[in-house]
Amino acid sequence: MRTIFTIARNDLFIFFKQPGNWVSVVVIPLLLTLGLGWAFGVGEDSGPEKINADLVIPVETAATQRFVTRLHAVNGSLRLCPMDNDAENACNLEDGQAIPTVDQALLRVQNGRTAALIVLPPDFATEREQAIDNSSPIAYYSLEDPTLPSPILQSAQTVVQELNGTDVAEYAGMALVDLFDELAEQEGQTLFADAAARENFAATYRTALVRRMENQPELVNFTATAPMSEDTTLQGFEQAVPGMGAMFVMFTVLAGMAVLRRERSDWTLQRTAVAPVSRAQILAGKAGAYFVLGMVQFLVIFTVGAAVGIPLGRNAPALLAVMAAFVLCITGLTFALAPHMRTIGQAANLERLISLTLAPLGGAWWPLAIVPPFMRTIGHISPVAWAMDAFQKIIWFNGGLQDILLELGVLLGAAAVLFGIGVAAFRIDA
Amino acid sequence: MADNGAAPMILTEHLTKTYPNRGGKPIEAVKNVNLTVERGEIFSLLGPNGAGKTTTISMISGLIKPTAGDAFIGGHSITREPMAAKQLMGFVPQEVALYPQLSARQNLVFFGKLYGHYGAELQRRVDEVLAFIDLTDRQKDRIETFSGGMKRRVNIGVGLLHKPDLIYMDEPTVGIDPQNRRRILDTVKQLRDEQGMTVLYTTHMMEEAQELSDRVAIIDHGEIIALGTQGELTQQVGGQDQLELTIDGAGWSEELISTLEQQVKGVSRVQYLPPDEAALDGGIGLTGKLNVFVGQGRRALPDVIELLNRAGVDVQSVKVQEPDLEAVFLALTGRALRD
Ligand SMILES: Nc1ncnc2c1ncn2[C@@H]1O[C@H](COP(=O)(O)OP(=O)(O)OP(=O)(O)O)[C@@H](O)[C@H]1O
Numbered sequence: 210m211r212t213i214f215t216i217a218r219n220d221l222f223i224f225f226k227q228p229g230n231w232v233s234v235v236v237i238p239l240l241l242t243l244g245l246g247w248a249f250g251v252g253e254d255s256g257p258e259k260i261n262a263d264l265v266i267p268v269e270t271a272a273t274q275r276f277v278t279r280l281h282a283v284n285g286s287l288r289l290c291p292m293d294n295d296a297e298n299a300c301n302l303e304d305g306q307a308i309p310t311v312d313q314a315l316l317r318v319q320n321g322r323t324a325a326l327i328v329l330p331p332d333f334a335t336e337r338e339q340a341i342d343n344s345s346p347i348a349y350y351s352l353e354d355p356t357l358p359s360p361i362l363q364s365a366q367t368v369v370q371e372l373n374g375t376d377v378a379e380y381a382g383m384a385l386v387d388l389f390d391e392l393a394e395q396e397g398q399t400l401f402a403d404a405a406a407r408e409n410f411a412a413t414y415r416t417a418l419v420r421r422m423e424n425q426p427e428l429v430n431f432t433a434t435a436p437m438s439e440d441t442t443l444q445g446f447e448q449a450v451p452g453m454g455a456m457f458v459m460f461t462v463l464a465g466m467a468v469l470r471r472e473r474s475d476w477t478l479q480r481t482a483v484a485p486v487s488r489a490q491i492l493a494g495k496a497g498a499y500f501v502l503g504m505v506q507f508l509v510i511f512t513v514g515a516a517v518g519i520p521l522g523r524n525a526p527a528l529l530a531v532m533a534a535f536v537l538c539i540t541g542l543t544f545a546l547a548p549h550m551r552t553i554g555q556a557a558n559l560e561r562l563i564s565l566t567l568a569p570l571g572g573a574w575w576p577l578a579i580v581p582p583f584m585r586t587i588g589h590i591s592p593v594a595w596a597m598d599a600f601q602k603i604i605w606f607n608g609g610l611q612d613i614l615l616e617l618g619v620l621l622g623a624a625a626v627l628f629g630i631g632v633a634a635f636r637i638d639a
Numbered sequence: 640m641a642d643n644g645a646a647p648m649i650l651t652e653h654l655t656k657t658y659p660n661r662g663g664k665p666i667e668a669v670k671n672v673n674l675t676v677e678r679g680e681i682f683s684l685l686g687p688n689g690a691g692k693t694t695t696i697s698m699i700s701g702l703i704k705p706t707a708g709d710a711f712i713g714g715h716s717i718t719r720e721p722m723a724a725k726q727l728m729g730f731v732p733q734e735v736a737l738y739p740q741l742s743a744r745q746n747l748v749f750f751g752k753l754y755g756h757y758g759a760e761l762q763r764r765v766d767e768v769l770a771f772i773d774l775t776d777r778q779k780d781r782i783e784t785f786s787g788g789m790k791r792r793v794n795i796g797v798g799l800l801h802k803p804d805l806i807y808m809d810e811p812t813v814g815i816d817p818q819n820r821r822r823i824l825d826t827v828k829q830l831r832d833e834q835g836m837t838v839l840y841t842t843h844m845m846e847e848a849q850e851l852s853d854r855v856a857i858i859d860h861g862e863i864i865a866l867g868t869q870g871e872l873t874q875q876v877g878g879q880d881q882l883e884l885t886i887d888g889a890g891w892s893e894e895l896i897s898t899l900e901q902q903v904k905g906v907s908r909v910q911y912l913p914p915d916e917a918a919l920d921g922g923i924g925l926t927g928k929l930n931v932f933v934g935q936g937r938r939a940l941p942d943v944i945e946l947l948n949r950a951g952v953d954v955q956s957v958k959v960q961e962p963d964l965e966a967v968f969l970a971l972t973g974r975a976l977r978d
Pocket residue numbers: 638658666667668686687688689690691692693694695733843
């Protein structure tokens with residue numbers, strides 16, 4: 210045990226004796242994490258984001274006016290373009306496009322300037338009697354996945370149902386009133402003094418209906434939920450800290466490939482091996498050193514997270530478990546590959562190649578939630594993806610150890626396999 | 640089994656190492672080497688580049704596994720009891736096997752700990768070794784700031800730290816200046832004479848083997864082709880001294896050859912190179928060159944000179960060439976050591 214400790218300590222001592230290593234383990238990771246954390250957070254500090262939807266109204270009427278009002282009421286996060294455009298051109302309108310035509314608006318959908326296009330028919334909500342048989346539908350265009358729920362479409366449908374509901378109720382109510390009126394007349398009585406009185410009643414009834422419809426107690430009222438951290442810059446760091454942590458752990462630990470290669474050419478490894486020290490002790494000492502380096506790297510970057518206010522203390526044991534499992538996995542990878550390095554240069558290149566591939570693939574640079582599903586699946590060949598999943602569960606969803614067992618299992622399983630390969634292939638000769 | 644002091648320091652049995660060779664026939668780096676190195680002797684392994692010296696040392700230090708055979712260090716099999724065997728040996732690799740980023744002292748301390756020395760005792764040993772290699776005043780400097788000779792001295796120091804019974808030195812003087820080389824050779828002799836250490840020394844330099852060793856094994860293409868004291872080895876190839884004389888060609892006559900062969904005791908052969916041939920062989924002007932092969936050159940020299948003077952031949956310079964390991968190697972392989 211003492212020998213293992215001596216070997217690990219010596220490796221760490223040599224590592225931290227070199228000023229360049231301080232730069233690559235502390236300075237660069239800190240700068241990159243801070244930069245990326247702020248970059249991700251910028252522009253979102255005006256509260257929850259609004260979603261653009263173009264609305265084309267060929268003929269403006271009181272009914273179309275009501276449609277717009279109700280749409281806003283039903284979903285506060287809709288920005289209807291062009292009418293809701295602001296000074297910063299949140300609608301992304303081009304010059305001279307004060308009111309886009311249907312064709313222009315379609316283009317806007319296609320190039321992502323707006324999430325959806327709603328076109329009201331010219332005869333929107335004219336006389337109901339006419340509309341029943343030959344109503345033209347509201348047209349809806351979007352790049353959205355038709356199998357997934359769409360907030361814009363759902364809001365539009367809610368409004369239409371509300372309007373139609375009002376109509377149906379009014380029709381049914383007035384039909385009943387007219388029936389009673391007829392019955393009363395047969396008895397020589399009358400419900401309404403004159404036609405004006407009936408109209409008056411109808412208007413009052415309608416107002417009551419509308420009020421009821423617009424204040425349905427069962428209406429699903431969507432409120433954009435505030436994220437766990439109120440400060441939106443925090444959201445940037447909640448991605449950047451674990452992401453950069455995982456990436457720099459790979460850089461730091463995989464650099465061990467070059468160090469091991471160098472120790473073989475310099476004969477320091479051979480000199481260690483001719484001492485009365487077993488192969489297992491050498492391996493344990495070296496692996497121990499890289500495990501500690503990886504954990505130090507994670508802690509350096511997570512210190513940034515703690516400093517900007519991510520509440521990391523909440524689930525510290527779970528966080529440490531993920532870090533340890535990921536570092537073990539990468540240490541295993543280092544030892545599995547190191548015996549095959551022919552030159553120090555080759556080892557250094559491979560270190561960069563692996564880190565710069567596995568990091569973005571596994572969601573260290575941006576959340577995997579925003580990539581296409583198949584890329585998300587492929588991404589999980591990267592241990593980074595499993596670590597990021599676990600970090601998200603802990604940091605975003607306040608999860609504990611019991612929530613990350615799958616991720617821990619995958620990382621530790623991979624570590625075991627890689628260490629197995631590394632131990633079998635470990636070589637001492639130059 | 641403890642080191643009982645009776646077993647030879649090193650004993651190898653059919654030690655063999657074969658490296659697989661992609662596409663070609665396997666490289667037989669060491670073939671069936673059987674050696675016995677006694678306690679307290681300096682034993683040299685002399686051979687040209689690629690002869691298999693480092694491979695042999697690597698096997699008997701437990702660094703690489705023999706393809707066949709075994710080695711016993713103080714009676715402990717290096718393959719079956721490596722820990723006991725390794726504790727007895729110190730190792731000075733051919734490369735400067737030191738951490739360049741660490742100071743001389745830090746290197747000594749680290750490797751000392753690997754041999755189980757800690758604390759005040761370790762510090763005392765480090766101080767001793769630093770004094771022995773004469774680097775006490777530079778001990779805090781990083782190895783990468785050292786000269787080649789200083790690095791070599793630290794390289795040796797690390798091997799001595801745990802006061803081993805046996806030390807391997809694999810070409811410890813390679814690539815350094817004559818002054819530092821002198822120092823290292825003196826150190827090696829000191830280790831044997833003052834500390835009773837057994838030294839296994841490898842070199843491709845005949846002069847070093849000649850100066851240091853009690854016994855020499857000549858290795859070539861992985862095989863031991865000769866083994867013994869220097870006297871034994873030169874005898875083995877029928878070693879004769881050679882007198883090289885530069886003479887004034889004017890007084891020379893061919894009859895002198897037979898006169899020399901008959902009248903001087905021990906002379907076996909006389910060879911004369913006239914001025915034009917001698918010029919090709921390094922002679923100058925009108926001087927010829929006379930080579931006299933004789934059993935004991937120094938004893939025959941006065942007679943040869945007197946005989947030549949009487950015949951009126953002017954001797955301008957004389958060199959006595961005694962047979963050496965170079966000559967042995969040449970006789971055994973038909974090649975020079977330095978090829
Ligand atoms: N790992 C290896 N793989 C294949 N061949 C090897 C290996 N190590 C050594 N050899 C070969 O074995 C032979 C002996 O090499 P070795 O290093 O023992 O020679 P040496 O006597 O120490 O030479 P030098 O004086 O140059 O140090 C050489 O032909 C060398 O190429």
